[in-house]
Amino acid sequence: MVEGSMTQGAGEGPVVRTATLRDFRVPPYAQVPVQSGEPGPSGPPADGPSGHPGNAFPDHEPPEGYTPTERDLPVINRGDTVQVRVDPVEPSAPDGRGPLYAVGDVHGYLDELLAALAAQDLIDADGHWAAGNARLWFLGDFTDRGPDGIGVIDLVMRLSAEAAAAGGYCKALMGNHELLLIGARRFGDTPVNSGAGTATFQAAWLLNGGQRTDMERLQDVHLQWMSRLDAVVEEDEHLLMHSDTTAYLDYGSTIEDVNDTVHQILTRNDADECWDLFRKLTKRFAFRDDGGPQAVRELLSQYGGQRVVHGHSPIPYLLGEVGTEDASDDEGDTGPLVEGPHVYADGLAIAMDGGVTMAGKLLVVQLPLDN
Numbered sequence: 001m002v003e004g005s006m007t008q009g010a011g012e013g014p015v016v017r018t019a020t021l022r023d024f025r026v027p028p029y030a031q032v033p034v035q036s037g038e039p040g041p042s043g044p045p046a047d048g049p050s051g052h053p054g055n056a057f058p059d060h061e062p063p064e065g066y067t068p069t070e071r072d073l074p075v076i077n078r079g080d081t082v083q084v085r086v087d088p089v090e091p092s093a094p095d096g097r098g099p100l101y102a103v104g105d106v107h108g109y110l111d112e113l114l115a116a117l118a119a120q121d122l123i124d125a126d127g128h129w130a131a132g133n134a135r136l137w138f139l140g141d142f143t144d145r146g147p148d149g150i151g152v153i154d155l156v157m158r159l160s161a162e163a164a165a166a167g168g169y170c171k172a173l174m175g176n177h178e179l180l181l182i183g184a185r186r187f188g189d190t191p192v193n194s195g196a197g198t199a200t201f202q203a204a205w206l207l208n209g210g211q212r213t214d215m216e217r218l219q220d221v222h223l224q225w226m227s228r229l230d231a232v233v234e235e236d237e238h239l240l241m242h243s244d245t246t247a248y249l250d251y252g253s254t255i256e257d258v259n260d261t262v263h264q265i266l267t268r269n270d271a272d273e274c275w276d277l278f279r280k281l282t283k284r285f286a287f288r289d290d291g292g293p294q295a296v297r298e299l300l301s302q303y304g305g306q307r308v309v310h311g312h313s314p315i316p317y318l319l320g321e322v323g324t325e326d327a328s329d330d331e332g333d334t335g336p337l338v339e340g341p342h343v344y345a346d347g348l349a350i351a352m353d354g355g356v357t358m359a360g361k362l363l364v365v366q367l368p369l370d371n
Contacts, residue, residue, distance in 0.1 A: 098133035098168050100236050104341075104352035104363040105139065105175070105311045108146025108211065110155065112356055116364040127155070129162035129170070136163065137235065139311035140175020140242035145209030145357045149181075150217040157225060174229040174262060175242040175311065179278040180205050182226055182266065185218060192275040199275065209357075227266045230259040231281070232303060238367055239305035243312040244287050244351070246295050247280035248303075255303050284313045293346040300348070307348055309367070314355035315342040341365055 101120060106113050117123045124130040138156055143149025156172055163170040183201030192199050232241045232248055232255050241248060252258035265273050286295045287308070296308050315338050338361045342351040350369065354361035 096133075098131070098135055100238070100367045101134060101136045102238075102240065102309055102352055102363075102365055102367055103136065103138045104354055105141040105314075105356065106146070106152050106362060107141055107177070107209070107357050108143055108149035108152060108214070109356050109362060110146075110148040110151040112362040113152060113155070116362045120364050120366070122364070123159070129159050129166055129168070131163070131166070131168060133167040134163070135168055135235065136170040137233070137240055138170075138172040139240060139309070139352055140173045140229070141177045141311060141353075142172075142175070143181050143214050144177045144205070144211060147211070147213075149211060149214040150222065153222050153225065157221075171233075172229055173233065173240060173242050174226070174231045174281075176278060176282045177208070178226045178229065179274065179281060180208060181210070181214070181218070182223060183271070183274050183278060184210060185215070185223060186269065187271045187274070190271050193272045194275065194279070201271070201275065201278075204278075228263065231262045232258050234303065234305045236367065237304075237306040238350075239300060239303055239308045241299075241308065241310050243281050243284060244308075244310045244349070245281065245283040246286050246298060247283050248299065250280060251277075253302065258303075285318075287345040287349040288313075288318055292344070293348055296345045296348040307350055307368075308345075309341075309350045309352060311351075311353040313351060314353045314358060314360065315351050316355050316358065316360065318342055318344065318351055338363075341369065343369065 101122065103113075103116075114123065114127055118125070120131075122129070122131040122134060122136060136159070142152045142156065146152075156170065159170040160172075180201065184205035187201045189200045189202045192201065231251070232239065234240070234255060248258055251261040262277065265277050286292065287310075299308060300306065319342065338354045341354075341363060343349070344351065352363050352365070354363040356362040
């Protein structure tokens with residue numbers, strides 16, 4: 001997921017503005033859908049006067065018969081979780097490898113990403129790889145909602161080459177928004193079997209923050225790169241994945257099986273099969289409630305690792321600390337302070353989506369954490 005621009009408070013760390021119901025309203029302008037393979041016409045700016053940029057249907061209404069993919073972050077009220085302040089410990093990387101870093105959801109916020117990478121000395125002032133043999137993993141969701149998703153993808157692709165030349169690496173995982181963008185370009189308004197009625201990738205992409213400018217700039221090289229991303233990896237006993245769901249178990253009994261299955265689905269190019277994959281990897285909150293620790297253990301016992309590290313669900317939502325429609329920025333209600341990842345599920349899960357699309361923080365952290 002992605003969050004809006006970051007705001008700095010008077011304290012030492014960034015402060016998350018309370019997300020209100022106003023943030024999830026459809027902007028009052030009409031956004032013209034982009035047909036598969038065709039650039040969209042010129043239209044309103046990507047940022048609307050309210051809500052997440054891009055969260056709009058043509059003529060303000062969903063297509064007739066559209067039922068399945070609503071914006072999937074409800075306003076929730078939960079007081080039974082706490083956020084843990086965590087700091088990285090100096091790792092002793094095996095086999096002489098460099099330190100390990102993870103990046104949460106970016107959602108098109110290129111400037112915030114550059115600032116966060118520079119703060120960890122991973123890039124220099126010109127945006128080039130500066131971390132030697134360090135290992136950097138992006139957890140997916142590069143586009144949608146923010147202003148420059150294609151710019152984010154271009155940066156990650158370039159850093160991948162630069163890191164490899166320096167003896168390190170920069171790699172990325174498949175997020176549900178990568179699947180959504182691929183589907184919107186490949187299948188457009190082709191109806192898919194959603195299990196709940198008529199759906200299209202195009203409508204779902206628009207509903208979930210699709211940006212006209214991203215679709216216009218999307219090239220075959222971007223599609224090929226996204227289509228080859230793995231879904232799950234294990235690094236230094238960290239099981240890295242985008243979504244906080246056990247749905248990965250549906251696609252294989254090993255990490256290799258899961259990744260091969262996902263690649264095969266995208267290669268077969270079947271709209272219904274791709275939709276089912278997108279739908280499953282959009283599920284969330286599997287690790288949050290009473291059964292959360294057991295759900296994490298099920299994944300770890302199957303695929304290996306000691307902790308799951310994921311993005312997808314913004315930390316303010318996992319904490320239940322989101323605002324109401326009555327909240328106002330000038331009332332001093334700034335919402336939860338997101339200083340770093342959220343450790344939960346008996347310490348077995350690390351959430352990395354700091355909520356940049358809701359004025360939160362784009363997280364880039366060094367692993368392992370000290371708790």
